[in-house]
Amino acid sequence: MIPAPKRALPPPLLSVNGVSRSYGKQLGCQDISFSVRPGEVLGIVGESGSGKSTLLACISGRLQPDTGSLVYDMKDRGPVDILALSEPERRRLARSEWGIVHQNPRDGLRMDFTAGGNVGERPMAIGARHYGNIRSEAQNWLEKVEIDLSRTDDKPKTFSGGMQQRLQIARNLVTRPRLVFMDEPTGGLDVSVQARLLDLLRGLVRELGIAAIIVTHDLAVVRLLADRLMVMQRGRVIEEGLTDQVLDDPHHPYTQLLVSSVLQA
């Protein structure tokens, strides 16, 4: 058997090249490079302080990296350098093609809007005007994330943490983004609620073919959701590869420690 030559590939959805960011003398993330393909789910794990949240903030346009470049393949413009975009352009991109799911749903929701209003905001922001359509699309998504339709006109502050998180996911996915950034999406939730949310995310991401970058310290979360995994320690990526390969056959001493430290349930 003779292997076929490597074929040329379409450009990745997002390329991160040499991104670094520090806070004064404090290390954030250092010289990170990777790319994400359309529909690919990438997990980033590491303990607190490993730089994973700093990295996520940099690549999702919320924090300016000190060095490095970010190239994103826009739907109608092709590859663009995100850091060279003007602020309004970047905001429009984030609204139309990206989603950001924050660890704390309060950071991602409008607490003074109704649940339906939270889901309807993004379609309206990118041009939907018909109230009836927006409302039915919002309700469609509330059903997808298993929120009872009788709660459509309630404000999220009356919701449990798990419901708020599901609402945040609906709010982000309603416009079918091509790339979703998630920061500890199951952090702070009860274990039973976590499992439910993970199944939901897994189904939605696979069904819609959305690419996602998920930062978490929970190895079970990435095992379930991510195709590919990066392990971070002290601001650097120390190991990466197929998720099950990194978790089942870790090579780096730190990854081995991380994997062997998980309690078997």
Next chain:
Amino acid sequence: MSIRLHAEGLSKTFTLHTQGGTRLPVFRDIDLAVRGGECVCLHGPSGAGKSTLLRSLYANYKPDAGRILVEHGGKIIDLLAAEPWEVVEIRKRSIGYVSQFLRVIPRISTLDVVAEPAIFTGAAREAAANAAANLLTRLRIPERLWSLAPATFSGGEQQRVNIARGLMVHYPILLLDEPTASLDAANRRMVIELIQEAKSRGTAVVGIFHDEEVRNAVGDRLFEVGKSIDVRSAPHAEKEKSAHVGASVE
């Protein structure tokens, strides 16, 4: 039939950094070629590295050296040199793996757990559900259990759900890690039948079968694992110790 899977010069050593850097050599310079319609049984004492080899063939473990050539989408690809997304694609369509234990996905019904691999390849939901129902029926999982998540099932039931899931897609290459370990005689016979069906479709099968009845029924030859460490200097022809099933067993 042509060769569907060809491992060449495969070596694997584990280095345990958390245990003083202990090095555990498992196998070295393995050569294994499997043809379509053929079933190769990995053979050797417990701890010889059979499961490690099988997991390596699925790229779940990463060998230190060698190539694993597989046929995927009409092309020959080296699984060890492939990009992660490519391995994901290859696993979706070209290599199936049935592990010893079902890794339970919380809250998903048994029927969906089984149908899922076909849906991931783009099969229509209804066709996938029908095929899943058919497999579950043949593997004697009572219909009243299909809507439940398999987390609470018995070991044998979970194993059968796992087999059904692994056989949903007609992969050209199928890896089986003790698929009959906790099954009774009737279910064992059904698994034998299903493996034979896969072989007659032209699937290349590599398996670990502790059960002699199963091995004799589905295996075409044995592949010795565990000797390659001791016979480092042996000539190439010695590496693949093949024998007809039965001849070297016992």
